[in-house]
Each structure stands twice: as C-alpha cells, then as structure tokens.
Amino acid sequence: MTLRTVAEHREHVLAMLPDRRRTRRVPLDQAHGRVLAAPATAQEAVPRFDNAAMDGYAVRHVDLREGATLAVVGHVGAGAASSVRVGAGEAVRIMTGARLPEGADTVVPFELTDDGRERVRIDAVLEAGRHIRRTAEDVEVGDLVVESGVVVDALTLAALAATGVADVLVVERPRLAVISTGSELRAPGEALGAGQIPESNSLMIAALVEEAGADVVLRTSVPDESEAVQEALRRAHAAEVDLVVLSGGVSAGDYDVVRQALADHLEFVGVAMSPGRPQALGLVGDVPVVGVPGNPVAAAVSVEVFVRPAVLALAGHREITRPALSAMASQGWSSKDDREQYTAVRLEVSENGSWVHPLAHGSHRAGSLAAVEGWAVVPRGTSAVRRGDRVDVLVVR
Numbered sequence: 001m002t003l004r005t006v007a008e009h010r011e012h013v014l015a016m017l018p019d020r021r022r023t024r025r026v027p028l029d030q031a032h033g034r035v036l037a038a039p040a041t042a043q044e045a046v047p048r049f050d051n052a053a054m055d056g057y058a059v060r061h062v063d064l065r066e067g068a069t070l071a072v073v074g075h076v077g078a079g080a081a082s083s084v085r086v087g088a089g090e091a092v093r094i095m096t097g098a099r100l101p102e103g104a105d106t107v108v109p110f111e112l113t114d115d116g117r118e119r120v121r122i123d124a125v126l127e128a129g130r131h132i133r134r135t136a137e138d139v140e141v142g143d144l145v146v147e148s149g150v151v152v153d154a155l156t157l158a159a160l161a162a163t164g165v166a167d168v169l170v171v172e173r174p175r176l177a178v179i180s181t182g183s184e185l186r187a188p189g190e191a192l193g194a195g196q197i198p199e200s201n202s203l204m205i206a207a208l209v210e211e212a213g214a215d216v217v218l219r220t221s222v223p224d225e226s227e228a229v230q231e232a233l234r235r236a237h238a239a240e241v242d243l244v245v246l247s248g249g250v251s252a253g254d255y256d257v258v259r260q261a262l263a264d265h266l267e268f269v270g271v272a273m274s275p276g277r278p279q280a281l282g283l284v285g286d287v288p289v290v291g292v293p294g295n296p297v298a299a300a301v302s303v304e305v306f307v308r309p310a311v312l313a314l315a316g317h318r319e320i321t322r323p324a325l326s327a328m329a330s331q332g333w334s335s336k337d338d339r340e341q342y343t344a345v346r347l348e349v350s351e352n353g354s355w356v357h358p359l360a361h362g363s364h365r366a367g368s369l370a371a372v373e374g375w376a377v378v379p380r381g382t383s384a385v386r387r388g389d390r391v392d393v394l395v396v397r
C-alpha cells in the first residue's frame with residue numbers, strides 16, 4: 001500500500017472543511033484569543049486631544065525665561081473639562097493626560113519650577129511644544145488598527161479599546177465532538193475488569209483542541225459496536241459540530257468498528273508517519289470526521305499534525321501549523337527511514353543552545369505523555385539521529 005505523506009494527508013483533512021466561517025460580533029471583553037473576521041478601524045484618535053505628558057504647568061512658550069514668575073490661574077487634572085485659558089504671564093497647573101488649556105503651548109514639569117500654587121517660578125527654559133502629546137500623533141480616526149485574520153491578544157485588545165472600538169467581528173469558535181471507541185475503555189476512576197483500561201484519549205484530545213480554540217460540545221466513549229458509533233455520530237450531528245474527532249478502531253483489528261461502521265463514509269489510509277500510520281477521514285452527512293489511531297501517543301501526534309491545523313483553520317487562523325524549533329540531539333536514536341518519525345522529547349534550553357532528550361519509544365506509552373515537551377520530527381530518508389545532529393522540534397508545552 002502506498003502511504004501518503006503527512007503534508008498530503010493534512011491537505012486532505014483541510015480540503016474537507018467548509019470555506020465559509022461563522023462569525024459573530026462580540027464586545028472586547030469576549031474577544032481575547034478570537035480571530036478577527038473584519039478589519040477594525042479607529043473610532044477615536046490617539047491621543048484624542050492635545051494633553052500633558054508630565055505633571056507641571058501649562059504655559060505660553062513666549063513667557064518662559066529663567067527666573068520668570070507666572071500667575072497660576074487654574075488647575076486641571078486628567079478627565080477634567082476645564083475652560084480656563086492661559087493668557088500672557090499665566091500658567092495652569094496640569095497633570096499628565098489632562099487636556100491642554102487654550103493658549104498654552106508648552107508644559108514645564110514641576111521639577112523645573114518652585115512648585116508654587118499662587119505664583120510659580122520657572123527655573124529652566126524648554127523648547128516650545130515640550131511635554132505635549134499631540135492629537136492623533138499615534139492613530140487618526142479611520143486608521144486601520146487591526147487587520148482581518150489577526151488573533152486578538154492582550155496588546156491588540158489595548159489598541160482596540162484605546163481607539164474607541166467597542167466590539168469586533170470574530171470567527172466563531174469551532175464546535176467539536178470527540179468520540180473514543182473501544183470496549184476495553186472505562187472512564188477514569190471506574191472499576192476495571194480483566195482486559196479493561198482507563199480511557200484517556202477523549203480527555204486528551206478534547207483538551208488539545210480546546211487549547212487550539214475549539215468548543216468541545218460532545219465528548220464520549222463508546223464500545224466497539226457499530227450501532228454505538230453511529231449513535232454517537234448522530235448526536236454529534238444534532239449538536240451541529242464543525243468537526244468530529246474519532247479515536248481508535250482505524251487499523252485492521254477484528255473489532256475495529258469505526259472501519260466497519262463507517263466504511264461507506266470514511267476513507268482509511270496509511271500515512272508515512274510513525275507513530276500514527278493508520279488514519280481515517282471523510283464526511284458523515286455534511287460533517288467532516290477525522291479518525292486517529294487509538295494508541296495514545298499516535299493519537300497525540302495525529303491531533304498535533306492533522307486535527308490542530310483543522311481547528312485553527314476553522315477558527316480563522318492564517319498560521320495553522322506550529323513553527324519548528326531547531327535543537328540538537330543530546331543522544332542518538334533510530335528512525336524508520338520510510339516514515340516521518342515523531343519522537344517524544346524533553347527539551348533543555350541552556351547557554352549551549354537548545355537540546356532535545358529523546359524519551360522511550362512506543363505508541364502505547366500513555367503514562368509517559370506527562371513528560372513530553374515536544375515532538376522531534378525526523379524526516380523520511382533518515383534512519384538514525386546521531387548525538388549532536390540538529391532536529392526540528394514541535395514544542396507543545
């Protein structure tokens with residue numbers, strides 16, 4: 001059987017997704033982490049008005065001479081709408097951020113004066129216009145503040161709020177269903193009979209896709225029975241999900257029911273990767289379904305390289321794959337040269353550069369997932385990584 005490359009399979013997964021994204025207008029306090037579906041333009045200038053950059057005195061520059069004394073005719077704090085005017089020989093006490101009074105063109109900080117209340121002595125002469133922040137010197141009304149497709153982060157939120165934007169059009173969070181299959185699986189904490197194990201993939205996959213920005217509206221684990229799998233898919237459909245992630249049952253076993261139950265809908269393919277060779281995908285009704293292998297490490301890697309990009313694409317992101325970090329191998333390990341191998345690693349960033357330490361290999365090692373900090377991607381055509389070799393690492397935590 002010819003195997004697809006990881007990149008090819010990812011393209012197939014992405015090609016199943018609808019082109020249109022659902023959008024919604026949200027107030028800024030609900031926009032964090034969302035992707036903008038339309039550009040945001042400034043409703044207010046920054047600064048909104050000429051204002052003081054220092055606590056001091058608003059004066060007319062022509063009146064400034066070393067030792068000059070000016071009459072203090074008013075006091076204006078930030079937020080005040082003072083109508084006081086600065087005339088010849090006059091000064092107004094002003095606080096940082098306060099609107100510059102009419103007539104003034106320069107602010108003299110307190111430190112360069114005697115700090116007087118009725119009259120003030122000027123101890124140093126500044127150039128005209130000093131310590132004034134000019135209207136719209138940062139952003140003008142109508143300027144583009146944030147482009148469409150940008151992820152709203154903390155700094156973006158500040159820029160939007162400061163420019164008078166109250167709400168933004170964002171892409172809806174994708175709705176996902178996560179369905180584990182396997183008759184041996186029991187919920188964490190449940191008593192285990194012979195041959196049974198705790199179910200871990202659905203929790204892991206749900207958390208991984210939530211980290212990528214999805215809402216998991218259905219998470220369930222079903223036995224290896226065709227009807228149970230189909231019923232779970234019906235529930236996912238009724239919950240109007242954008243994507244279903246199925247775990248398990250995609251390889252050749254007698255009880256690999258995903259394969260049996262969904263033979264008419266899903267394509268079962270081999271991908272040239274390790275772990276994670278058996279994969280499935282297809283539309284059930286109009287809902288895209290990605291089936292990942294049940295082995296927990298294979299499931300984790302499959303979510304990283306196929307499902308996470310799909311979630312990011314559904315959420316409107318432009319960058320959908322994780323940038324790789326280049327690091328050196330602290331020790332060697334072997335690799336299958338006909339596969340792209342994802343080796344679980346720990347990372348160490350030191351003065352001598354970034355190093356990866358390989359963890360024990362094995363797609364069943366669910367207990368060791370707690371130690372994984374990244375996946376070292378060993379390309380096809382490489383049968384061994386040697387100590388000191390550079391490898392690309394997807395840093396996942």
Ligand SMILES: Nc1nc2c(c(=O)[nH]1)N[C@H]1C(S)=C(S)[C@@H](COP(=O)(O)OP(=O)(O)OC[C@H]3O[C@@H](n4cnc5c(N)ncnc54)[C@H](O)[C@@H]3O)O[C@H]1N2
Nearest residue numbers: 180182199200201202248249250251252256293294295298
């Ligand atoms: N004859 C063949 N056997 C296998 C092949 C193959 O090509 N031919 N492929 C192997 C590879 S590679 C993988 S990976 C697995 C994938 O198997 P399935 O997707 O069918 O997964 P299951 O058989 O259902 O389970 C595999 C393994 O993982 C455990 N598991 C499953 N689901 C969960 C879960 N939700 N939480 C925790 N652990 C889970 C399950 O108990 C099995 O141990 O197939 C190989 N075999």
Ligand code: MOO
Nearest residue numbers: 275276277298363
């Ligand atoms: O390739 Mo399977 O995904 O590990 O053992």
